[in-house]
Amino acid sequence: MKHRRGLPLALVLAAVQPLLGATKDQELADKEMLRMMEFLKEMDMIKQMEMMQDLHRVDAVGDQVKNARPPKPGPAQKKETLK
Helix, strand or coil, rough: CCHHHHHHHHHHHHHHHHHHHHHCCCCHHHHHHHHHHHHHHHHHHHHHHHHHHHHHHHHHHHHHHHHHCCCCCCCCCCCCCCC
């Protein structure tokens, strides 16, 4: 009779064990996915920061070029001659 009581318990434990293992694997996969998503967000932020730095550099170079050019001469005025 002890075997009859132990058999259902053994079947339940045998059925639960693979489910627990699958849950742990799923949790690990979820954690890994979250880490990857966080990494990609950080990379995107780094890329945005680099783009902003590049824009500031382009603006600074553009200002230097504007200041380095000599001013264009105004339109030539015809001299009026007095008769």
